[in-house]
Amino acid sequence: MTKLASVRATRFYGPASMKYECELANAVGYLLGTALVLIGVVFFLPGWNVPVGIWCLLIALVLIICVNVHDLYAQLAGFDFRIPLVTLDPQLALIEIAAPLVQAIGGLLFLVGFIFFLQITLGKLDSIDVAYVTNHAYSLVIAASAFWLLGSIHNAFQVYENTDTRVQFMQKTVSVPLLIANTLFLVASILSYETWTLPPIAKKAAVTAIWLAIVAAGLLLFSGIMNIxxxxxxxxxxxxxxxxxxxxxxxxxxxxxxxxxxxxxxDREKYAADVEEGSSYKQVVVTAENLDR
Incomplete structure (x- = not known):
């Protein structure tokens, strides 16, 4: 789970009178998502309720997708959706647009993957389909982790020219934990893939993957707090x-x-409309005077 952390002056999260409140709501939504990720991953520990954990992750993923779509809209609206401007400022395309887009795609892949896992856990699939769906679910989770890591790399390569060291430090407290967390998520998703031949190794790999995911989720929660x-x-x-x-x-x-x-x-259109309205009014007055005569 990751999000864009941009310091562009042109960002536009909502109406001018509520732009700060809308941006803060975006940050709070991300924090709630990270908290649910941590809770959900903990439920994957042996002996815990895995379906509850999956439901927590599904809700968290919906939140993070909405947050990233909102981030993408805020950046595009900030320069009036004038896409040709990216040719003048490549960072717009590589970070402000690419990062939330890649992260939203990763969130969608995770969402589909965990929906498959939920169906498998609840026993809603035939025994013949379980192996096929499980394989696809793991593939989706690995691909989603790779997308999130790519988005984190985009996020970490922002260039600063005007902001002071305090703002830059706050940026790094968000982007660096995100980069580490998504690296751990990718490693955990690969370890959890059921391709290990020896049962003891497979069990150890699965438990290690869960603990790596818990550490990664803790880093995400930290990044969510620092983002606010x-x-x-x-x-x-x-x-x-x-x-x-x-x-x-x-x-x-x-x-x-x-x-x-x-x-x-x-202004010209308004002036023309005013002139036309004035002419129409004058014509009505003249017509009324003629009728009176």
């Missing part, structure tokens, strides 16, 4: 007039130029 602190820190930077990261390579200037052109066009 990071969002509050960026809010303070905005209020005190501090600098966050603008678009680069002339993209910020191009965006402002396009917005000015759009504003001028709207």
């Amino acid at each position: 602190i990071r969002v509050l820190e960026m809010r303070e930077v905005d209020h005190t007039g501090g600098l966050l990261e603008p678009l680069r390579g002339g993209a910020q200037e191009e965006l402002e130029h396009k917005r000015d052109e759009d504003e001028m066009l709207l």
Whole structure:
């Protein structure tokens, strides 16, 4: 489980009057998701209730998919969905767009994989189909872990030019634990794959995978807490007039130029509408006067 941690000044999580509240709601949703992941993974320990753990993970995955889609929307809306601007600022494509997109895809793969596991655990499949579905479920989980790790790598390679060291430190307290956690998740998913021939080795690998996943989930929870602190820190930077990261390579200037052109066009259309409305009103008055005569 991972999410975008961006310090772009152009991010747009909601209406101007509620943009900080919407961004904070995004961070709280991510924190709840990480907490459910930790609870769910713990239930995979031997002797615990595995179906309950799977249900916790499914709810967490829905939350994380929504969070990443919201992150993607916030970045795209921040530059008015003007996709050609990514040619001027490659980081927009490689991080602000690619990271949440890759992470949302990983979340969807995890969701489908754990739905398969839930069906297997509840005994809703025929014995003939169990081996086939199990194989696909493990493959989906491994692929999803790889997508999350890729998203974490995207997230960790952000370039800073204007932000101070305090904001950069807060960024690293989110991105570095995410990178470590998703690496552990990938290792755990590979270890849990039922391809071990000797039963003692298979059992030891499965238990090791669960403990690795618990450590990874703990790191995710830590990153979720630090992400809320990071969002509050960026809010303070905005209020005190501090600098966050603008678009680069002339993209910020191009965006402002396009917005000015759009504003001028709207003003002209409004003026034309006002003139037309005034002419119509004048014509009605003249007609009424003629009728009175």
